[in-house]
Amino acid sequence: MLQDFKNFIMRGNVLDLAVAVIIGGAFGKIVSSLVNDILMPPIGLLLGKVDFANLFINLSGTHYASLAEAQQAGAATINYGLFLNTIIEFLFVAAAVFLLVRTVSRLQRPAPAAEPTTKECPYCLSTIPLKATRCAYCTAELKE
Numbered sequence: 657m658l659q660d661f662k663n664f665i666m667r668g669n670v671l672d673l674a675v676a677v678i679i680g681g682a683f684g685k686i687v688s689s690l691v692n693d694i695l696m697p698p699i700g701l702l703l704g705k706v707d708f709a710n711l712f713i714n715l716s717g718t719h720y721a722s723l724a725e726a727q728q729a730g731a732a733t734i735n736y737g738l739f740l741n742t743i744i745e746f747l748f749v750a751a752a753v754f755l756l757v758r759t760v761s762r763l764q765r766p767a768p769a770a771e772p773t774t775k776e777c778p779y780c781l782s783t784i785p786l787k788a789t790r791c792a793y794c795t796a797e798l799k800e
Contacts, residue, residue: 684749691745711737 664670692709700706712723713734720726726733774783780794790797 683752684745687745687748687752691741691748695744696741708737708740711735711740 696708700708710723712726713736714720714726714731715733716726716731718729718731720729720731723733723735723737773786775786775788776782777784777791777794777796777798779796780791782791782793784791784793784798788798
């Protein structure tokens, strides 16, 4: 069983998947920082100095000046500002993945067409080897 597990882990696609998950996690952190630290502050400024991360609906009825204050007090909140940030992060990740896949698919060369190894007998229309001089099905002699 241990040998089977080792063989499973050492297969190329499992290692590729592990590398992809690690790089994807790091890429997610970069995109989160891009959205939260670089993109959202100017957008919030353009929309009247709104901090999206601080937009919430307080369900407890008590007034709190910020989301952090409400969460520290244990108030029930709907954090729609954080949800908007997450949607924007998703859109950036999706766009980046789309551009990456599109670029890689453009850079890949199409596979060369395989040389045919069979041909069709002109008499019985059976498939026969390309080098055949006589059809194995109808025994007709084939011209080169």
